[in-house]
Amino acid sequence: MSILYIVLPLALVIVLGAVVAFVWATRQGQFDDLDTPPLRVLHDDEPRRRQ
Amino acid sequence: MLATSAATAGATSHEGAGVPSPCAHCGLPVPTALHEDGARAQFCCGGCRAVFEILHDHGLDRYYEFAERRTTPVVRTGRSYDEFDHPDFHELYVQRTADGLSRVHLYLEGVHCASCVWLVERVPLVLPGVVRAELHVGRSQATLEWDAIRTPLSEVARFLESLGYVPHPYRGIRAGEVRRAEDRVALTRIGIAGAIAINVMLPALAMYSGWLSAGIEADFERFFRWTSLILTVPAILGPGRVFFTGAWGALRTRSLHLDVPIAIALAAGFVRGAVNTVTDTGPIYFDGVSVLIFLLLIGRFLQQRSQRAAAAASELLSTVTPNGARMVDEQGVVREIPATALLPGMTMDVRAGETLAADGVVVDGQSTLDLSLLTGEPRPVSVDVGANVYAGTLNVAAPLRVRVVRSGESSRVARLLQQVEQSARRRAPIVLLANRMAGVFVIVTLVLALATYVLWYRDDATRALDHAIALLVVTCPCALAMATPLAVTVAAGRAARRGIFVKGGDALESLSRPGLLFIDKTGTITEGRSSLLQWHGEESLKPLVLSLEQGSTHPLAEGFRQAFAGLETPPVESSTHVPGGGIRGRVLGHDVVIGSPSFVSSAATGATSCREMHGDPAYTPVWIAVDGVVRARAAFGDAIRVDARESLDRLRAQGWRVRMLSGDVSDVARAVGSELGLAVVDCMGEMSPEAKLRQVAEARAADPGRTVVMVGDGVNDAAAMAAATVGIAVHGGAEASLATADVYLTTPGLSVLVELSAGAANTMRVIRRNIAFSLAYNVLGVGLAITGVINPLLGAIMMPMSSLTVVLGSWLGRTFPRVS
Structure with missing residues (x-):
């Protein structure tokens, strides 16, 4: 089971990557507006094609 | 001849139209006077008709396929928006983008739902110069990018207004930025705390498994304990620090806050766990501590989001001047x-x-x-x-x-809005029920922990300390801290789907205790606009009146235009406005005079037979004379909302004392009040905005414990709303009053007030039940800790269980009726 000494730190490194990605996404403003995008997906693209 | 024709025409034009049909644009009932027989679509006003036609012309009919649409009649200000093209305006509000376009943030009145997003974001399809349009529903903020050379901004603004969204430059950019930064920081904290909590659970699971079965090798156990410690240090120093700073702030102001017991639990658990890790003995509490931080941060975030600060006065001013x-x-x-x-x-x-x-x-x-x-x-x-x-x-x-x-x-209105801002800021925050219990909570847990220590001390000093620490950790008021924000968030979410927008949990808490309810008359109890209520005269006169009124900006002219919309308009040969009197002109060879009875009777005869409506102050009479003879009479008035009487009765039955504050003359206020079953003393007329504020402030000062609610719709109510315990803005109100309101109703009518009051009481019941559950868990934890039965595994199971109970309790609690 000594593999744990490698696997556990490795898992933590991966988690660190996920945390960094999350913080980056937050700073990018991807979570700023949670109200409008769920409404926007309901719209079809159809009228756009008229142009 | 006049008397007979008046009687018959009056009967046919108003009682014969039958059931009101909904307006094709906004869905409100069309007044019977406006009903057009045989027309494809019915409209409640000229504004709605115009928007319907614009959408149809541009192939945007899909707007009407949305189940949820705005239900406000279209308001038109008729402004030219020329100032939007002024260089000073561009200097202040317009930025240049990298690709040579201009970008502006506009605040749009009246955006609330999916259909608004759809419509506003279709602006580029209609106006060729506009490249991009994006709407943030929560902030009513539209971000537009356009080519300033091809299309002036004033044209864009006029188009937005023609769709029914009156635009203003968005002055709150900086406040919005601050709020956004706060939200981002909170989210980052939650993300980090969550990642740490989950990963501390991994070694914890391994250790618990070993502890429950054959045991675990000492080397591995030490490795897991150190890993947990190393992971928990950043959780305490990073995301968890807010609880220590919060507790320190509370102690410095000698007040007790839930942060204090939380900080004690976190500190006790972490320090003891760290000591036990270094000395390699006794329990560690890292899993509990890191999960606590994660859950508590979520609760705090929910609370922060549900309480938005009042907008600054300068921002409000831009919406009215x-x-x-x-x-x-x-x-x-x-x-x-x-x-x-x-x-x-x-x-x-x-x-x-x-x-x-x-x-x-x-x-x-x-x-x-x-x-x-x-x-x-x-x-x-x-x-x-x-x-x-x-x-x-x-x-x-x-x-x-x-x-x-x-x-x-x-200016007077600016000072009024400053008062709004001041009262909003001065208003003592209502201490939430959970925080009121914090003081007792801290003392009780500390005393119990000390008792546990003393009780076990003679047995074994080390174990005594562990039991005392276990008690502190297991009684950490996590579920208690989440009881209110969770219940409020779930209830507010459900209320929003019923058209009730609640800004803070304290508003619901106050509304659950019925007290004194001040209500504005015009626009709140009544429809708020002059509409044609009576018409005594020949049908054939209507086109003449409509033609003459077509170009007038007078509100009663708008009333005529709405009432007679769709009729043919013969050309006007000449017309003159007489300020304070009326309008006179020549249409189809007839001399037509429309105006106040005194003005018309000075220019025409035949007036003596129609004086009967003169005395009632609730109506504004308008006479119409053709070729020197009074031929028709109209009465304009502000109709009482259909559900007003029943709603006020039900509010009174719930225990509210209802009083009416009106800026209208006292006679009208009393007449409306008596129709609603209000006593004469409860109908106060001729109230200026300052007098309304004084009434509310005096009522609050007279009995600080009583809930004083102000329900209104306009800027003139905004100061009183901000000074009240809870300010409620009704459907169709001015944006300035919405910004100061704690609750905003988007469903027309007053019956939502009844729903709100009942829903608030239900939410409070759910909060109390949540608190009772969380305290029950704590009592159980204390019992286990004092008797020494507690172990970290039991603590680790109990803590999330209590939080889960609160989550379920909030979710299943019946607060506001659910909309499927």
């Missing part, structure tokens, strides 16, 4: 200047249909003003040379020259 004005210099030349450049002593030129940009005295001209911003009353008031006029009021009839006395921040 124009951004530009025209000044007249010594040579008599009229120049356009931004409203901020107006100074006392200058003379400004105000055309009919324009809003005044500053307070002043009329030096030339005669007109009627719509003072509804300050009085809440739609009925216009005549002004003459020497009259005091105020910023934010609308010049209805004729051009005026006004010498500026006070401008900008010192």
Whole structure:
């Protein structure tokens, strides 16, 4: 089971990557507006094609 | 001849129309007077008809496929928005983008739902110069990118208004940025705390498994313990620090707050766990501590989001006063200047249909003003040379020259809005039920922990300390801290789907205790606009009236236009407006005079037989004379909302004392009040905005424990709403009053008030139940800790269990009726 000494730190490194990605996404403003995008997906693209 | 035709025409035009059909645009019932027989679509007003036609012409009919649409009749200000093209305006609000376009943030009135997003974001399809349009529903903020060379911004603004969204420059950018930064920080903290909590659970699971079965090798156990410690240190120092700073702040102001027991639990658990890790003995509490931090941060985030700060007065001012004005210099030349450049002593030129940009005295001209911003009353008031006029009021009839006395921040409306901001800021925050219990909670847990230590000390000093620490950790008021924000968030979410927008949990807590409810009359109890209620005269006269009223900016003219919409309009040969009197002109070879009875009877005969409606102050009579003979009479009035009586009765049954505050004359206030079953003392008329504020403030001072609610719709109610325990803005209200309101109702009518009051009481019940559950868990934990049965595994199971109970309790609790 000594593999744990490698696997556990490795898992933590991966988690660190996920945390960094999350913080980056937050700073990018991807979570700023949670109200409008769920409404926007309901719209079809159809009228756009008229142009 | 007149008497008979009046009787028959009156009967057919008003009682014969049958069941009201919904307006094809906004869905509100169409007044029977406006019903067009045989028409494909019915409209409640000219604004709605115009939007319907614009959408249809541009192939945007899909708007009507949305189940949820805005249900506000379209408001038109008729503004030119010329100031949007002024270089000063561009300097202040417009940025250049990298690809040579211009970008502006606009605040749009009346955006609430999916259909609004769809419509606003389709603007580029209609206006060729606009490249991008994006709407943030939560902030009513539209971000537009357009080619300033191809399309002036004023054209975009006029188009947005024609869709029913009155645009304003978004002045709250900085406040919005601050709020956004706060949200981002909170989210980052939650993310980090969550990642740590989950990963501390991994070694914890391994250790618990070993502990439950054959055991675990000492080397591995030490490795897991150190890993947990190393992971928990950043959780405490990073995301967890907010609880320590919060607790320290509370202690410094000698007040107790839930942060205090939380900080004690976290510190006790972490320090003891760290010591035990280093000495390699006894339990560690890292899994509990890191999960606590994660859950508590979520609760705190929910609370932070549900309480938004009142908007700054300067931002509100922009929604009620124009951004530009025209000044007249010594040579008599009229120049356009931004409203901020107006100074006392200058003379400004105000055309009919324009809003005044500053307070002043009329030096030339005669007109009627719509003072509804300050009085809440739609009925216009005549002004003459020497009259005091105020910023934010609308010049209805004729051009005026006004010498500026006070401008900008010192105008009456600006000071009123400053009072709004001050009362909103001064308002003592209501200490939430959970925080009121914090003091007792801290003392009880500390005493119990000490008792546990003393009790076990003679047995074994180390174990005594562990049991005491276990008690502190297991009684960490995590579920207690989440009880209120969770219940409020779930209830507010459900309320929002019923058209009730609640800004803070304290509003629900206050509303659950019925007290004194002040309610505005015009626009709140009544519809808030003058509409044609009676017409006595021949049908054939209607087109003549409509033609003549077509070009008038008078509110009653708008009433005629709405009532007679769709009729043919014969060409007008000539027309003159007589300020304070009416309008006269020639249509189809007839001399037509429309106006107040005194004005019309001075120009026509046959008036004596129709004096009966004169005495009732709730109606505004209008007479119509053709070729020197009075031929028709109309009465305008403000109709009481259909559900007003029943709703007020039910509110009274719930225990509210209802009082009416009206800017209208006292006689009308009493007449409306008696129809609603209000006693004469409870109907207060002729109330200025300042008097309303005083009433509310006095009521609050008389009994600080009592809930004082102000329900209103306009800027004239905004100060009183901000001073009340809870301010409620009703459907269709002015944006300035919405910004200060704790609750905003988007469903028309007053029955939502009843729903709100009942829902608040239910939410409070759910909160109490949540608190009872979380305390029960704590009592159980204390019992286990004192008797020494507790172990970290049991603690680790109990803590999330109690939080889960609170989550379920909030979710399943019946607060507001659920909409499927």
